[in-house]
Amino acid sequence: MRLSETQKDQIINELKISAIRSSGPGGQNVNKVNTKIELRFDLNDTAVFSETQKQRLATKLKNRINLDGVIVLFESSERSQLKNKQQAVAKLIELIEKALTPVKRRVKTKPTISSKLKRLEKKKQHSTKKQLRQRPDL
Known part of the structure; x- marks a missing residue:
């Protein structure tokens, strides 16, 4: 299910975003700048x-929801706080859209006649191959 632009805007307005110190490589940038984004x-x-x-x-995203019913995401792949914020929001919207999309039911189909014949022909070839490997009767 695709979310409308108004729904996306409402979601963005309800978000609680905070910046924290990121870990990993980055030199002095890591030590000085809060680039990691925590999105709630x-x-x-x-x-x-x-x-x-x-x-x-709640059922689809149960692994990402804490006991208070809050979805918490972290993003720290970029060195820029703004880019991390944009990626975190995009990730949340993608998660929500994916969770709300209904699952397509599988339509049962029967094997075609040609596929049945191919299967039987392969079985025959396999059995003749095995028979040729056997020691001849004396």
Whole structure:
């Protein structure tokens, strides 16, 4: 399910974003600048989704939701705070869209006649190969 631009804007308005010190390589930039982004989205208090959508999100994203019903994401791949913030928001929206997309039901199909014949022909070839390997009867 694709989210509309108004829904995306509402989600962005409800986000709690904080910057913290990032770890890893980066030299003095790591020691001085808070570039790692911690993004929090409270699923229980949001007005963007209906109750059924909230329940679906809670079941699909249960590994990313803490006990308070808050989705917490961290992003620290870039050296820029702004780029990390943009990536974190994009990741959250992608997670939500993926979780709200209904699963397509698999349509059962029967094997075609040609595929059955191919399978039988391969079986025959395999059995003749095995028979040729056997020691001849004396």
